[in-house]
Amino acid sequence: MKSKISIQNLNLSIGKNQILKNINLDIPENQVTIILGPSGCGKTTLLKCLNRLIDLEENVTITGSIFLDNEDILHTKSDLPGIRKKMGLLSQRPYPLPMNIYDNIAYGLRINGIHNKHIIRESVEHNLKQVNLWDEVQHRLKEPASRLSIGQQQRLCLARGLAVKPEIILADEPTSALDPLSSTAIEKKFVELKEEYTLVMVTHILRQARRIADYVVFMYLGEIVEHGTADEFFNHPKQEKTKAYLEGIFN
């Protein structure tokens, strides 16, 4: 198992509150890694550290390292947009850009210096097909993205992320605002995508984790309690807390 991201001794505080405590974790390449845990355990913060969106927050102190392909992205001199570009983000509820469907996908290409209309056109079609949205929107590409349903918007956001050719896809409870059909579509897509991408997904839906996880990380109060392959984690949990969480008697 080759690891794509390696987190070492990561500590994070916001003001005087320590949010993440001594996180050590290797995230395997080309697998779906699920981060589980109750609300407020630091899952989302951990995700934000990976693409350094945590930089947008106030009063944050971080120590430790996060290695992405042997580059420490917490202490790097290379440019942040370049690092963020390597990681597509799917948030809790979709945030399409305030432009039409076509431009939503073209935006990422244009800011990265691609202006050839032919290439953009192909990328839009290819990526919309990737997320099974092409058939639904091919005749209304010039319509505002905000007119799509939430489920369609979330798939559009995934397509938009894929268009800039990331290596990793980060997802923060990406199905929590979606109807069951759209959720299933996203889940299926994730399983397909692991051929080419490394996926990290935060969720609190245990059944979803069972369905798609290859590797599971369980967090509680800012610490990693247990992590291991899906089989190990669900069938032979080692920690008492994990057992309790899996049985649903956790509080």
Next chain:
Amino acid sequence: MQISIALIVLVLSLIVFSIFYRGLPSLTWEMVSQTPKGGYYFGKEGGVLNAIIGSLYLAFGATILALVMGLPVAMLMNIHLRKFKKLVNGVRFLLDLLWGVPSIVYGAFGFSVMIFFGVKTSLLAGIITVSLFILPIMIRAIDEVVRNVPVGLLEASMSLGSNKSQTAFMVYVRQCSSAIVTAIMISFGRAIGDAASVLFTTGYTDSIPTSVMQPSATLPLSIFFQLSSPIQEVQNRAYASAAILTIIILIISVLSRVISNKYNKNKIS
């Protein structure tokens, strides 16, 4: 609540009514198509075209200048400096103070700067002074809306690899386009309607300026000079000029509504 609504409607309609009641009879084609001839201020022939054109030049110039300076500041406060909430709130407080400073103070400030540089009253000096006067209004009007843009949109744009400035001008500007149009409209209204800040800086002349270094007439000052006249006919022309000013502002408001509705359709909720 009904009483206050009634009161507001009553006062507003009284103002508009009195302007049009006294102004409309004098509002001839001559008023809007000619500059003042000799003896205009004694009730002879001529119009206030000089003031109409001057005011439009001044207001457009100042609004564009304030937008060019203000839009980046509003974006900077909410995107680049979002980690420095205390600093940004301090800036907001200062801007609110500046918003409240009377325009005559801006006029005096502009005048003293002009003296320092040895510049005479001119359209350019007026445009710069008025743009400073409407700048706090412009920034705060845009800022109030930009600060409520969901952080998810910022994160979405950044995670695609855009930097903060690209996010500001390609994503936020679209999301806030209707607010920006409103800010432009409010600023334009203030710019075209203000007399005190242009009194020392733009001066007054009976001809239409042909360069930014020439002085220029403005409608508010034109109204002021005509209203100070003891001659009834000239006073009525002051009301006609006020009616012209009101109509210009009305047209700008309607236009901006149309434009902002056009650009609002892409906004995400």
